[in-house]
Amino acid sequence: MDQILPKKFVLEVEEAQSIRQSLNLPSVLHLLPSLVQSAQSLARPPISNFFVGAVGLGSDGRVFIGVNLEFPGVPLHHSVHAEQFLLTNLAVHGCPRLLSLAVSDAPCGHCRQFLQELRDGSSLEILVTSHVGGNLDKGPSFKPLSEILPNPFGPHDLLGKEIPLLLEPHNNGFSLLPKNAVYVDENSSNLCNGECELSSGNEISGQLSNGNWEKNEKDGILLRKAAFEAANNAHAPYSGCPSGVALMDSEGKVYKGSYLESAAYNPSLGPVQAALVAYVAGGGGGYERILAAVLVELEEAKVKQEDTARLILKAVSPRCEFTAFYCRPAKNGPAKPNLVGGY
């Protein structure tokens, strides 16, 4: 399969069709389980060494891969499950709907919950390759999500029907601050970020200690713009606190990821994770090649990502320069949920 399918995370429509044909399969749906094992090999789970691969079919005919990611040095709740990677991959590539997915192991409850964020999530068709006995050609046994998570708790319990769900277009109505009034929080460690804490001889300059690449103002603007776009696309209808992260690697390539919230709160996917999915799916190599990161989030966010983002990046790519920018919603932006009281 690796000869047909190099290490890619997206198959275009024609590609998927031609592979299906060369394998003599009746439909692209039949192709999904055949690609799972190959997908598993792309996973990065250095804590468990438990490789999970998920292969999904988008409504536009494209095929997407999802794999699990684990990050030594930080608590386990930062892990990315293959199903989450898959959905984030679709979001990164603007695919509006997931029809079905094949996965190496039964989705855990955390993922079954995360999948509820999709419109009509209950009807999403799922096949578990480790559960399929016998000949796959007979007919892949896809079952709807509702069968493995009956009576679910989800967006329908909390949101009006008109609120966009995961993969649907979002525009959180942030406005770029005027150029001369870019708001940089003075209390954040913009001046002493993850790098300072760890390297003794590091200066806050454009020259990064590995000597490879000099981050310049143009790059800074690119990153900020990408993070801002990612924040605008974020799915955060429960907290009203969208956020986005953009990463830049040593070749100056930019990857962006949007915060993806879950109705059940805890399964929410952080913006750093979403950006790391974009990085891995975009062909990024080792995490140490990530040299700069920008987070954009609301100024007075009840759900703040900044410190956590810094923590993850410190563990994942210690040399990465991290900056947080704050923004305010536009006057006519989407209504914020009624966040009352603190404790």
Add this chain to the structure above:
Amino acid sequence: MLPAPSIYASISYPSLPLPSPILYKSIAGSSIISQFCLDACQMDQILPQKFVLEAQEAESISQYLNLPSVQHLLPRLVQSAQSLARPPISNFHVGAVGLGSDGRVFIGVNLEFPGLPLHHSVHAEQFLLTNLALHGCPQLLSFAVSDAPCGHCRQFLQELRNSSSLGILVTSHVQGNLDKSLSFKPLSEILTNPFGPHDLLSEEIPLLLEPHNNGLSLLPKKALYVEGNSTNLCNGNCELSACNENSVKLSSGNREKNEKDEILLRKAALEAANNSHAPYSGCPSGVALMDSEGKVYRGSYLESAAYNPSLGPIQAALVAFLAGGGVGYKGIVAAVLVEKEEAKVKQEDTARLILKAVSPRCEFTVFYCRSAESGCKK
């Protein structure tokens, strides 16, 4: 002279008063009040704001209410439990009431922490299990909860030995007269083909609520690890208060933390780490908190086979704080974390972050430990 602080969060409550005849009559005779649940006010007269009912108490209350069994009492306590929840982000109050194998009844509520990402939230079902763990109850038989458990919780519940047969009743789903049929359904019905401990661990490994001993001991005092650039010297306190000195006198003026307290905290955190359920990462950890009266609360890290639903040690200790009668988080003045020195799954920075948001003046210290040769697997 201040009273000696207790190591264990003791829940002392007056013996249960007999409900007044008027109250009993009004409950029994009322046609307005649904048989389904008593309102929080009435329940509060029978049941003060507590998170544990002893077996005899639970029996007494069931009898007063003329119920066939304590299990029938569970759904009736849910609304009262909901009122104890602390969800300032969503304002969505969830209450869970569980029956332990020893006859005790336990409460669980959801907790949310503004200023932090949502994955730090504690669900009511997680609170409930942590509450049982804290009180040494070895098995959860069934529980009633205000809303359908989410997938994250259905997964967390898999950590129990008897998870598939765990009985669950969702009060918002129950129609009509509760007495007719107590509709508890097994967890296996709402999470089919689950992924869980059985997929990863051998049978003899202890599961959640079963006795754990990770065989940890603190590193020798002279090798006490204080990270040079960590904020042990400048913790949450320094960042926020301008004129704070790194002294033992806390700015609240209430209490002077002394060496004895530190030893107590360290010992409690080590015990919590030794009780921690972390068979997947092999990185157990524990946290002990002290309030302004010197009372100590401790919580153990509780891991999930699915990783993400794992409950952090700070959260577990906060559950102990609330279940132990703690009121405002700002009353927490000191915290100690114990974890392994070179842990692949490290809690330290995250613990610091949470405490900074929850109780900014809390003094936080980390101690490292190692496992004995014959200790836990990694």
